[in-house]
Amino acid sequence: MAKKVIGLAVALVLFVGLPLFIKLYSNNKISAGYNDGYQPDQPIPYSHELHAGKLKIDCKFCHTTTDISRHASVPSLNICMNCHMSVKLESPLVQKLQGHFMDDKPVVWQKVNLLPDHVKFNHSAHINAGKQCQECHGPVEEMPVVYQWSDLSMGWCVNCHRKPENNAPITCGTCHN
Ligand code: HEC
Numbered sequence: 515m516a517k518k519v520i521g522l523a524v525a526l527v528l529f530v531g532l533p534l535f536i537k538l539y540s541n542n543k544i545s546a547g548y549n550d551g552y553q554p555d556q557p558i559p560y561s562h563e564l565h566a567g568k569l570k571i572d573c574k575f576c577h578t579t580t581d582i583s584r585h586a587s588v589p590s591l592n593i594c595m596n597c598h599m600s601v602k603l604e605s606p607l608v609q610k611l612q613g614h615f616m617d618d619k620p621v622v623w624q625k626v627n628l629l630p631d632h633v634k635f636n637h638s639a640h641i642n643a644g645k646q647c648q649e650c651h652g653p654v655e656e657m658p659v660v661y662q663w664s665d666l667s668m669g670w671c672v673n674c675h676r677k678p679e680n681n682a683p684i685t686c687g688t689c690h691n
């Protein structure tokens with residue numbers, strides 16, 4: 515008898531509770547305090563609008579690891595110095611950049627997009643499935659100062675996974691340990 519009751523309770527949680535939970539969560543009816551719009555001050559005012567927009571430098575020229583690793587990587591100064599050893603030397607900002615480079619002191623860029631530790635996310639899986647940076651980060655090439663464009667909520671992830679053309683997994687273990 516007791517076993518049956520427990521069995522029923524487990525079945526209810528699995529077949530009613532979880533789908534309901536996903537449904538509510540992915541409609542953002544349950545919410546957990548999101549950071550979209552977050553735009554921290556950066557130590558050097560680096561502009562994506564100028565570099566990725568006007569100068570059309572490819573995202574992957576600077577964010578080199580998006581298709582091979584979990585993280586997109588933020589460029590080290592030698593990537594900037596490909597140009598700024600000779601471009602715009604009269605600018606105090608470029609001189610500051612060169613100072614860091616000569617002293618071997620990395621610029622401490624402030625992190626913009628940040629998931630909680632309990633979430634597994636991997637750039638390479640998404641880039642190799644044909645996703646564009648802008649689907650998740652918005653029109654970065656129009657941003658003088660980059661900001662968090664999506665809310666990075668569970669509902670946001672799950673809604674995209676659910677689209678038939680994506681055919682991506684939505685079991686809890688996909689994104690949580
Ligand atoms: C499917 C959504 C998605 C796509 C597509 C995507 N990103 Fe991200 N990106 C994220 C999320 C989520 C984070 C936060 C990751 C974390 O905190 O672990 C992030 C973080 C970053 C970071 C900060 C460093 C890091 O890895 O945490 C950079 C830089 C970045 N993305 C650049 C890019 C570029 C460039 C592209 C395209 C080549 C791209 N992203 C494509 C969702 C995406």
Ligand code: HEC
Nearest residue numbers: 558559560565571589593594596597601602605606607608
């Ligand atoms: C492909 C060449 C190239 C690369 C790589 C590059 N830049 Fe630039 N950068 C430019 C050009 C061109 C300008 C605009 C010069 C002008 O206004 O005439 C510029 C302008 C700037 C300025 C504005 C200077 C001012 O006072 O107006 C800053 C700051 C800057 N870059 C920082 C960086 C940083 C940081 C990196 C590396 C993450 C980087 N750049 C990588 C070409 C580059």
Ligand code: HEC
Nearest residue numbers: 560565566571572573576623625626627647651654655660
């Ligand atoms: C010339 C180098 C360069 C290019 C090209 C470039 N980025 Fe970046 N990106 C940076 C630097 C440096 C930072 C860290 C400073 C900042 O946040 O502004 C950064 C930060 C970011 C962040 C925020 C990272 C975080 O902490 O969450 C995202 C998202 C991003 N870039 C996406 C893109 C996308 C998308 C493109 C192409 C449209 C692109 N970047 C092109 C140098 C570059």
Ligand code: HEC
Nearest residue numbers: 633634635639643645649666670671674675680682688689
């Ligand atoms: C723009 C659509 C989109 C968004 C937004 C998105 N994903 Fe995905 N995700 C995909 C697609 C498509 C795949 C399937 C890749 C494949 O074909 O294996 C995937 C696969 C994954 C995988 C499986 C990777 C593997 O190793 O097989 C994980 C984990 C994942 N996503 C986590 C997340 C998380 C966490 C978020 C939110 C922070 C997120 N995704 C947001 C489209 C998206």
Ligand code: HEC
Nearest residue numbers: 532536546633666667668669671672675684685686688689
């Ligand atoms: C496609 C990725 C993805 C899938 C699948 C997913 N989650 Fe999440 N989950 C996230 C992300 C991203 C967050 C952090 C943002 C937020 O709280 O909305 C999160 C947050 C949570 C939280 C909130 C934790 C907190 O600190 O507030 C719980 C609980 C949770 N998930 C449980 C589940 C359960 C149970 C399932 C399966 C039914 C599931 N998740 C499936 C991505 C996912």
